[in-house]
Amino acid sequence: MGEDIYQSLKDTILKYNNIIITTHIVPDADGLGSQISLCMALRKLGKNVHCVNEEALLDRYEYLDPEKTILSLEKFLKTHKExxxxxxxxxxxxxxxxxxxxxxxxxxxxxxxxxxxHHPYDRKNFGQHFIDVAAAATGQIIGSLIKTLGIPFDQKLALPLYTAILIDTNTFRYPTVSSNTHTLIAELLETGIRTTKAYNDIYGAKKLHHMHLLGHILKNCQTNKDNSIAWICINKEEFDQYKTDLEDTHAYINNLLVLEEVKIACMFREEDKRIKLSLRSHGDVDVGEIAQELGGGGHAHSAATVFELPPGHDKQKIIENSIKKIEEYLINSKN
Ligand SMILES: [Mn+2]
Structure with a gap:
């Protein structure tokens, strides 16, 4: 995505005054950090902006949102009727x-x-979509946009963006991390935000039940015969039993990538009446392509798909079928 697209994004945004910024459900630090930082930046331009999400911001992310930009839809509808x-x-x-x-x-x-x-897109309705698949995180796109808007970074703008990129690159270890990523990171650090604190605030603030569930889940990790595929599963009952939430388990899957022979890491997570399958690779196997074959999509190194789970449906069957298809993909891609 060239500079001209940032320019047209800037031109589009500057046309409007009353703006709502939202992100995906069960938002991670990339979605949240991107919307918070963009909101604060646009407010500096005098825009009337609110972040509105399906759910309220979780307590553990409040430090990223010092101006309390994020409102739940319910609260927004109550407090901003006009x-x-x-x-x-x-x-x-x-x-x-x-x-x-x-x-x-x-x-x-x-x-x-x-x-x-920054997720791959099939380009239907293109024009409303400002997509940069080369960006390591949406936070990186927002950083470039804020620069295009001519707004200088301060610590409040920088911390959510730094955290967004940290999370979405699994701490700078994905193939999407480029010199552009690090150039932006350098500019964010020049505001004086501290890397150790930023890291610990996002990765080092887990509760004991997070650790216990992780231990339980990793203990039951499975692999296929040649150890090229590793997978973990989290059932709905386990979320209740360990008093944790969906979002808290986002990064569990990354633990599988330390296995010596693993090419594809999978996490099957039971959500409300569906199973989300997340896929990760070191980047040499295109899990985005696999996810697409399974009805989803994503990057070469990080992708996902969702299986609806009608009542009485066999969860185990979904898992077995998926692993079989992933195995077939690996065999075919070798030929
Ligand atoms: Mn992202």
Whole structure:
């Protein structure tokens, strides 16, 4: 994505005053950091901006949002009845439906909706979509946009973006990390944010139940015959039993990539009436392609798909079938 696209993104945004920024459901630090930083930046330009999400911000992310930019949809509708939305910006996803059931219904009627994202996109409706698949994180795109808007970084703008990139690159270890990523990181660090604190605030603030569930899940990790595929599963009952939440388990899958022979890491996570399959690789096997074959999508190193789970459906069968298909993909890609 060239500079001209940042310019047209800037031109688009500057046309409107009343703006809502949202992101995908169960948002990670990339979605949240991107919307928080963009919101604070646009407020510096005098825009009337709010971040509105399907759910309220989890306590553990509050430090990224010093101006309390994020409101749940429910709260927003109660407290901003008169807000005349002119533009909706959706970050870190390219599908309206991913913003959540209530949120996508709320957004759909608005005339001006744009997407800022780094996930591969099939280019239908292109024009409203500002996609840079080369960016390591949506936070990197937002950083470039803020620079294009001519707004200098300060610590409040920098910390959410730094954290977004940290999380989405699994601490700078994915193939999407480029010199552009590090150039931006250098500019963010020049504001004085501290790397150790930023790291510990996001990775080092887990609760004991997070550790216990992780131990339980990793203990039951399985691999196929030649150890090229490793997978873990989290059932709904386990979330309740360990008093943890979906979002807290995002990074569990990364632990599988330390296995010596592993090419593809999989995590099957039971959500409300569905199973989310997340896929990771070191980048040499394109898990985005596998996810696409299974009805989802994503990057070469990080992708996902979702299986609906009608009542009485066999979870184990979904897992077995998926592993079989992934194995077939690996065999075929060798030929
Ligand atoms: Mn992202």
């Amino acid at each position: 807000f005349k939305t002119e533009l909706v910006i959706i970050v870190d996803t390219n599908k309206n439906s991913r913003t959540g059931l209530k949120m996508s219904q709320f957004i759909s009627p608005f005339a001006n909706i744009i997407y800022i994202d």
